[in-house]
Amino acid sequence: MAIILGIESSCDETAAALVTSERHILAHKLAGQEEAHRPFGGVVPEIAARAHVDALEPLIAAALDEAGLELADVDAIAATAGPGLIGGVMVGLVTAKALALAAGKPLIAVNHLEGHALTPRLADPALCFPYLLLLVSGGHCQLLLVEGVGRYKRLATTIDDAAGEAFDKTAKLLGLGFPGGPAVERAAALGDPKAVKLPRPLLGSAEPHFSFAGLKSAVLRARDAQTHSAEDIAAGFQQAVIDCLIDRTKRAIAVAPGATALVVAGGVAANGPIRAALQQLAAAHDLPFSAPPLWLCTDNAAMIAWAGAERFALGLTDPLDVAARPRWPL
Ligand code: KG4
Numbered sequence: 001m002a003i004i005l006g007i008e009s010s011c012d013e014t015a016a017a018l019v020t021s022e023r024h025i026l027a028h029k030l031a032g033q034e035e036a037h038r039p040f041g042g043v044v045p046e047i048a049a050r051a052h053v054d055a056l057e058p059l060i061a062a063a064l065d066e067a068g069l070e071l072a073d074v075d076a077i078a079a080t081a082g083p084g085l086i087g088g089v090m091v092g093l094v095t096a097k098a099l100a101l102a103a104g105k106p107l108i109a110v111n112h113l114e115g116h117a118l119t120p121r122l123a124d125p126a127l128c129f130p131y132l133l134l135l136v137s138g139g140h141c142q143l144l145l146v147e148g149v150g151r152y153k154r155l156a157t158t159i160d161d162a163a164g165e166a167f168d169k170t171a172k173l174l175g176l177g178f179p180g181g182p183a184v185e186r187a188a189a190l191g192d193p194k195a196v197k198l199p200r201p202l203l204g205s206a207e208p209h210f211s212f213a214g215l216k217s218a219v220l221r222a223r224d225a226q227t228h229s230a231e232d233i234a235a236g237f238q239q240a241v242i243d244c245l246i247d248r249t250k251r252a253i254a255v256a257p258g259a260t261a262l263v264v265a266g267g268v269a270a271n272g273p274i275r276a277a278l279q280q281l282a283a284a285h286d287l288p289f290s291a292p293p294l295w296l297c298t299d300n301a302a303m304i305a306w307a308g309a310e311r312f313a314l315g316l317t318d319p320l321d322v323a324a325r326p327r328w329p330l
């Protein structure tokens with residue numbers, strides 16, 4: 001059994017976790033930065049990077065403490081090396097390099113998206129390759145056939161905004177607060193999804209991709225019309241996103257035969273109605289459905305430790321001069 005220390009710092013969560021190759025989460029610690037970014041209505045990269053510097057070391061110490069371990073007990077150190085806000089990524093990666101060098105442990109540079117993509121396997125031991133993954137986060141909206149560790153066939157991506165970005169922008173437009181996704185979900189629960197007519201970009205299109213920019217503009221127009229409540233607009237928006245995600249995923253199921261399950265991951269996968277709609281879609285196609293528990297959907301370090309564990313099992317470690325990458329497609 002291997003024990004992996006995972007570090008995450010690519011956006012606005014600083015996190016450290018210890019996870020074993022046998023799927024035991026020995027400790028996980030997370031410090032959010034919502035308060036620091038709230039006055040700006042979004043994540044400010046420079047503020048995020050400085051907050052990671054302050055938070056990371058104590059979190060690593062606390063995680064080791066909670067697990068009753070010392071750095072010497074760890075088999076490898078995994079850190080997000082991208083994609084993300086480069087200042088934050090560098091804080092986590094440089095810290096991991098320093099610890100790896102000092103303790104003489106292997107370093108694993110993890111692609112944050114691979115963390116999201118493999119985490120369903122941490123939560124669900126029965127989940128085997130290949131699976132069809134809807135990866136929906138603040139920066140990405142993709143359909144992937146996950147064939148193995150490091151083997152991701154991209155079937156679709158967004159041609160403009162990511163799904164989470166659309167949630168965040170809608171929250172800002174409607175004055176629902178920050179972070180946007182959970183705020184829109186709460187407001188939508190109080191509204192009528194049929195009250196406002198909103199577009200469903202690319203619905204039924206023969207091409208595989210997603211698009212959310214037109215939906216965001218329609219939300220702006222609906223708000224300015226002042227004929228409906230923020231709750232009704234939020235509900236209409238969320239239903240439009242669900243319809244688009246389901247339509248595009250249905251198309252991917254048709255072109256990706258052999259997938260053993262339908263899986264959703266990434267921050268937007270924490271949305272209850274989206275999870276429920278995907279579960280229904282999977283059932284209609286006789287596919288098992290898998291989604292990590294909510295806290296493993298949004299950014300955390302257990303997902304980075306787990307991706308590290310999967311890579312470590314295959315002997316995939318990285319040299320200490322591995323670079324941080326602001327962009328890094330899977
Ligand atoms: O995966 P994640 O934590 O960070 C990135 O890698 O981007 O995803 C963050 C995104 C944000 O856009 C956030 O608004 C969205 O996930 N999100 C949600 C919910 N919780 C988080 N979107 C819709 N409903 C939610 N409950």
Ligand code: ZN
Binds near residue numbers: 112138298
């Ligand atoms: Zn993420």
